[in-house]
Amino acid sequence: MIEAINVSKSFNNHEVLKNISVKFEKGKTNLIIGQSGSGKTVLMKCLVGLFPIDKGSINFDGRSFSTISYEEKKKVRQEIGMLFQGGALFDSMNVEENVVFPLSMFTEMSNNEKIERANFCLKRVNLENVNKLFPSELSGGMKKRVAIARAISANPKYLFCDEPNSGLDPATSIVIDNLISEITQEYQITTVINTHDMNSVIEIGDKIAFIYKGNLWWEGDKNSILHTDNKEINDFVYATELTRRLKGK
Amino acid sequence: MKILSEVGRYLVLMKQVFRKPEKQSIYRKQLWLEMDNLGLDSLGIVAIISIFMGAVVTIQMAFNVDSPLIPLYTIGFATRKSVILEFSPTIVSLILAGKVGSRIASEIGTMRVTEQIDALEIMGINPAAFLILPKIIASIIIYPFLILVSMFLAISGGWLAGSLTGLVATNDYVYGLQYQFKMFDITYALIKTVVFAFLTASVSGYYGYYTSGGALEVGRSSTKAVVNSSIMIILFNLILTQLLLA
Numbered sequence: 001m002i003e004a005i006n007v008s009k010s011f012n013n014h015e016v017l018k019n020i021s022v023k024f025e026k027g028k029t030n031l032i033i034g035q036s037g038s039g040k041t042v043l044m045k046c047l048v049g050l051f052p053i054d055k056g057s058i059n060f061d062g063r064s065f066s067t068i069s070y071e072e073k074k075k076v077r078q079e080i081g082m083l084f085q086g087g088a089l090f091d092s093m094n095v096e097e098n099v100v101f102p103l104s105m106f107t108e109m110s111n112n113e114k115i116e117r118a119n120f121c122l123k124r125v126n127l128e129n130v131n132k133l134f135p136s137e138l139s140g141g142m143k144k145r146v147a148i149a150r151a152i153s154a155n156p157k158y159l160f161c162d163e164p165n166s167g168l169d170p171a172t173s174i175v176i177d178n179l180i181s182e183i184t185q186e187y188q189i190t191t192v193i194n195t196h197d198m199n200s201v202i203e204i205g206d207k208i209a210f211i212y213k214g215n216l217w218w219e220g221d222k223n224s225i226l227h228t229d230n231k232e233i234n235d236f237v238y239a240t241e242l243t244r245r246l247k248g249k
Numbered sequence: 250m251k252i253l254s255e256v257g258r259y260l261v262l263m264k265q266v267f268r269k270p271e272k273q274s275i276y277r278k279q280l281w282l283e284m285d286n287l288g289l290d291s292l293g294i295v296a297i298i299s300i301f302m303g304a305v306v307t308i309q310m311a312f313n314v315d316s317p318l319i320p321l322y323t324i325g326f327a328t329r330k331s332v333i334l335e336f337s338p339t340i341v342s343l344i345l346a347g348k349v350g351s352r353i354a355s356e357i358g359t360m361r362v363t364e365q366i367d368a369l370e371i372m373g374i375n376p377a378a379f380l381i382l383p384k385i386i387a388s389i390i391i392y393p394f395l396i397l398v399s400m401f402l403a404i405s406g407g408w409l410a411g412s413l414t415g416l417v418a419t420n421d422y423v424y425g426l427q428y429q430f431k432m433f434d435i436t437y438a439l440i441k442t443v444v445f446a447f448l449t450a451s452v453s454g455y456y457g458y459y460t461s462g463g464a465l466e467v468g469r470s471s472t473k474a475v476v477n478s479s480i481m482i483i484l485f486n487l488i489l490t491q492l493l494l495a
Contacts, residue, residue, distance in 0.1 A: 049370075089365075
């Protein structure tokens with residue numbers, strides 16, 4: 001479980017996160033949702049330690065991530081997998097080298113074992129025979145899947161996904177969403193997804209935290225979000241003509 | 250104040266760069282890769298520039314030494330001195346600051362803006378050390394080799410130009426090259442080269458690492474890296490010359 005307790009973060013005296021306390025549970029896909037500029041990306045970056053927090057604490061299964069030393073933080077990070085918005089695959093490495101990289105860095109596995117593991121992870125994300133391709137030769141959806149394969153190659157306890165569907169068509173988005181959800185349940189990972197895609201919310205939102213103007217405004221799941229009276233939530237959920245029509249039906 | 254802040258940030262980055270590597274075998278692999286990328290890839294341009302500059306230095310010397318009182322071997326002697334003391338270590342390092350410096354800054358800067366550095370950090374890897382340390386060590390190893398090649402080619406270029414144009418006979422040129430030869434000149438040139446290699450790789454790495462924004466900023470970082478590496482080379486050239494030769 002990942003826990004943020006009274007987390008605040010400011011940039012140039014502008015408070016972006018205001019005293020946020022939220023828990024992300026193991027084996028569930030936990031979604032952070034909110035409008036652009038609401039602070040959800042900053043919250044995710046604070047959770048993984050890319051931004052230092054001003055106040056509060058962040059715990060990974062009881063280990064205080066915000067107060068431990070740099071070396072201890074590196075050890076916790078070895079248990080984290082992250083899927084970035086653009087994939088963040090290493091351009092100079094091919095698909096196989098990208099997936100194998102965390103294993104080469106932190107395990108004593110032999111080359112054959114690493115390649116076997118890479119092939120397993122790539123197969124798990126429905127990618128085969130792409131091992132020798134470079135990121136520039138992949139489509140957007142393939143890049144995301146390779147990034148997921150890389151993120152899970154070292155058996156992470158925690159998986160963070162920053163807008164996994166951005167730039168993808170609806171059909172590919174659902175494939176990616178379901179893949180993340182399946183992996184989360186299969187390996188009992190604590191998954192945190194940052195998104196503003198309502199399809200993802202309805203498909204895989206086991207737990208949802210709605211961030212509004214830097215505050216944790218609402219918590220619930222994919223069922224309760226459709227029936228809440230909260231005005232800001234409804235403005236967000238029913239922002240499009242399509243969702244308004246579906247609500248009318 | 251801004252300069253002090255930049256120097257402080259550079260020193261903090263260097264502290265991070267020289268932390269213990271997570272896995273030495275991976276860093277060694279990176280080192281070989283960087284030696285190829287930064288060093289061997291530069292061999293062509295170093296060779297072309299060295300041959301032509303050596304030729305030009307010799308021809309200019311020959312035209313300036315037109316008094317019958319000055320022996321012709323002075324041309325070889327002056328060419329050797331210019332090439333070993335200044336042209337190869339400093340001018341070639343300045344050219345490499347342009348080629349290697351922009352490459353380092355744009356490579357690391359692009360990794361920064363495409364979140365590849367964040368990805369390394371989240372994996373529990375020290376990105377500053379992983380990206381910059383192999384480049385610094387590779388430069389320190391490969392630059393002296395490039396400079397020795399440059400010295401050889403520049404002197405050969407001078408000999409070719411002198412003999413083909415008939416300005417200086419081979420015997421005189423070779424005698425001039427050997428005349429009052431001091432091994433310390435080479436040592437001095439190599440000491441300067443190692444310092445310039447460190448400055449180019451580390452300063453360019455610094456500007457690449459702290460790139461923020463997009464493609465435009467990567468270009469800006471690359472330009473800053475080249476300009477500031479060149480300024481540092483010129484500054485340290487003066488300091489080292491004063492320290493080692495005065």
